[in-house]
Amino acid sequence: MAKVVFTPNVQRHVGCPTAEAGGTTVREVLEKVFAANPQARSYVLDDQSALRRHIAIFVDGQMIRDRAHLGDAVKDSSTIHVFQALSGG
Amino acid sequence: MSDKLLVSTRKGLFTVARKAGSWDISGVDFLGDNVTLTLTDSRNGRSYAALDLGHFGVKLHRSTATGWEEIAVPTYPPKPEGYEEKDMWGRELNWSTAKIWALATGGPDEPGTIWCGTLPGGLFRSNDHGRSWEMMRSLWDHPKRKQWMGGGADLPGIHSICVDPHNSKRVWVAVSTGGIWHTEDGGASWVQRGDGMRAEYVPPELAHDPIAQDVHCLVQCRAAPDRMWVQHHNGIFVSSDEGKTFTEITDVEPSVFGFAVVVHPREPDTAWFVPEIKDEKRIPREGKLAVTRTRDGGKSFEVLTKGLPQTHAYDVVYRHALALDEAGDRLAFGSTTGGLWVSENQGDGWACVTHTLPPIYAVRFA
Numbered sequence: 159m160a161k162v163v164f165t166p167n168v169q170r171h172v173g174c175p176t177a178e179a180g181g182t183t184v185r186e187v188l189e190k191v192f193a194a195n196p197q198a199r200s201y202v203l204d205d206q207s208a209l210r211r212h213i214a215i216f217v218d219g220q221m222i223r224d225r226a227h228l229g230d231a232v233k234d235s236s237t238i239h240v241f242q243a244l245s246g247g
Numbered sequence: 248m249s250d251k252l253l254v255s256t257r258k259g260l261f262t263v264a265r266k267a268g269s270w271d272i273s274g275v276d277f278l279g280d281n282v283t284l285t286l287t288d289s290r291n292g293r294s295y296a297a298l299d300l301g302h303f304g305v306k307l308h309r310s311t312a313t314g315w316e317e318i319a320v321p322t323y324p325p326k327p328e329g330y331e332e333k334d335m336w337g338r339e340l341n342w343s344t345a346k347i348w349a350l351a352t353g354g355p356d357e358p359g360t361i362w363c364g365t366l367p368g369g370l371f372r373s374n375d376h377g378r379s380w381e382m383m384r385s386l387w388d389h390p391k392r393k394q395w396m397g398g399g400a401d402l403p404g405i406h407s408i409c410v411d412p413h414n415s416k417r418v419w420v421a422v423s424t425g426g427i428w429h430t431e432d433g434g435a436s437w438v439q440r441g442d443g444m445r446a447e448y449v450p451p452e453l454a455h456d457p458i459a460q461d462v463h464c465l466v467q468c469r470a471a472p473d474r475m476w477v478q479h480h481n482g483i484f485v486s487s488d489e490g491k492t493f494t495e496i497t498d499v500e501p502s503v504f505g506f507a508v509v510v511h512p513r514e515p516d517t518a519w520f521v522p523e524i525k526d527e528k529r530i531p532r533e534g535k536l537a538v539t540r541t542r543d544g545g546k547s548f549e550v551l552t553k554g555l556p557q558t559h560a561y562d563v564v565y566r567h568a569l570a571l572d573e574a575g576d577r578l579a580f581g582s583t584t585g586g587l588w589v590s591e592n593q594g595d596g597w598a599c600v601t602h603t604l605p606p607i608y609a610v611r612f613a
Contacts, residue, residue: 206323
């Protein structure tokens with residue numbers, strides 16, 4: 159199962175402990191994580207379920223490119239980091 | 248009379264309370280976070296606070312007996328697959344709450360109802376004290392809604408909501424930029440209002456088009472709801488027929504430009520404004536901070552400066568940062584440079600509470 163690590167900066171707003179979930183894309187993994195932690199969802203995704211403008215996601219060190227559909231591939235051994243993008247100031 | 252203010256700032260929500268005749272900061276919540284607006288529901292005493300957490304989006308909190316709890320935030324419906332809508336730069340318009348810009352309570356016969364206006368233009372209603380929200384698709388899907396443009400922000404937004412004090416199904420909203428919209432049936436259908444307003448920033452043939460009007464703030468007199476006041480990008484306008492038609496008020500010293508307006512709850516001819524040099528500079532004229540007041544429906548204005556800084560004051564007062572209490576005697580306003588002033592005599596004299604707050608976005612009596 160892929161490991162999902164959230165930025166420490168979100169923790170004071172909503173608890174986002176490191177989670178593990180299966181899936182072949184970022185979307186599949188994150189949907190499982192948010193199903194277990196629904197309040198965290200809107201902190202990472204916007205109303206259209208796209209990645210928020212100033213959130214960056216890395217899969218095994220590579221920033222994902224499909225910010226609308228989160229279709230980037232994930233392996234069972236992957237680590238997904240959900241970070242604040244520097245672009246947000 | 249209200250003895251408490253909620254002051255929304257770039258770095259937290261400050262509570263200011265009156266004690267022994269003096270107004271002082273008595274508490275702070277959400278310190279470090281961007282609080283953009285509050286609403287206190289006089290029907291039950293609950294307060295609501297809108298936050299813009301930047302990276303993490305817009306959030307809404309509601310007061311509890313011991314603090315605050317996060318509640319649902321208005322959420323836009325899924326955009327239909329393949330549906331394209333561009334903003335004024337040709338970029339895809341994201342159907343997602345970018346800012347909460349208006350909060351208002353429903354009428355006394357709708358105890359759980361809260362109205363919420365947002366960027367990029369969605370109007371929402373909650374019937375359960377903010378636990379859930381329903382978008383007013385009738386307004387969002389109105390074909391003319393796509394003509395709304397950015398004004399106070401890059402995206403269009405609803406910043407003013409007036410609920411008829413005698414009939415909760417009658418509501419007016421104002422859009423920057425998109426004029427005034429009115430429903431008679433609780434939001435099932437909407438019509439444009441606001442004939443008589445005038446826009447200088449469009450070609451002459453569009454100057455009087457109601458949808459081109461950049462209303463900065465719309466308010467309605469509670470005791471005489473026929474009377475509405477507008478602080479507009481191009482000046483001050485007054486209506487005596489519920490916003491169907493407006494008359495422009497000109498030649499007001501020191502300026503007709505500003506963002507905020509409040510109207511007395513029982514005296515429709517009495518209203519207050521905070522004037523600034525229009526419109527590229529947006530600072531008080533000659534560095535002198537002033538409030539203007541009319542008591543005769545706009546025929547004449549007094550310039551109120553007692554207790555306000557009269558040298559090198561560059562305070563800008565945003566549309567939600569001027570407040571009047573329910574009794575109609577106490578006023579307060581806050582500025583982009585962190586100044587907060589209170590008057591207990593309808594603006595005749597002012598006392599500075601502090602001038603070191605973070606930029607102030609909204610001031611409300613609670």
